[in-house]
Amino acid sequence: MASEEDVKQRQIVEDRARNISHNVRCTECGSQSIEDSQADVAVLLRRLIRDEIKSGKSDKEIYKKLEDDFGETVLYAPKFDLQTAAIWLSPVIVGGVAAGMWAYQKHRQRTNVHIMALNLVRGVPLTPREKETMIDILTPPPPPRRWWWPIK
Secondary structure, three states: OOOHHHHHHHHHHHHHHHHHHHOEEOOOOOOOEOOOOOOHHHHHHHHHHHHHHHOOOOHHHHHHHHHHHHOHHHEOOOOOOHHHHHHHHHHHHHHHHHHHHHHHHHHHHHOOHHHHHHHHHHOOOOOHHHHHHHHHHHOOOOOOOEOOEOOO
């Protein structure tokens, strides 16, 4: 009969092994963790993780061993370095550029050179109603929308 201490020790090993297994990608399936996969390699990796835990290795050492043996893609949380920073930050950069283009286009629609020149010639700024009328008169119609160019 197993003592209470042995049961606690086995439970700790099992909990750590499951935690690590949830964060490791199955090299055969690719889309499942080794905890969820029933592939032969997943079963072997789960056994390897349990053996490493029993031998006294820390979680960090086990992750490092798996990464060294199978590559960085085996981990669901890759390291943050220059290459992954470019991948993670590229949507933010593209979104910022798109927002900047949109804002510049809106700004160009709102400011009209003819109104600014008329203000300088008259020496008196236009009233809001006059400005609105001038914008309606001087603003060219929008170009026709083309199916291959979605930006207005």
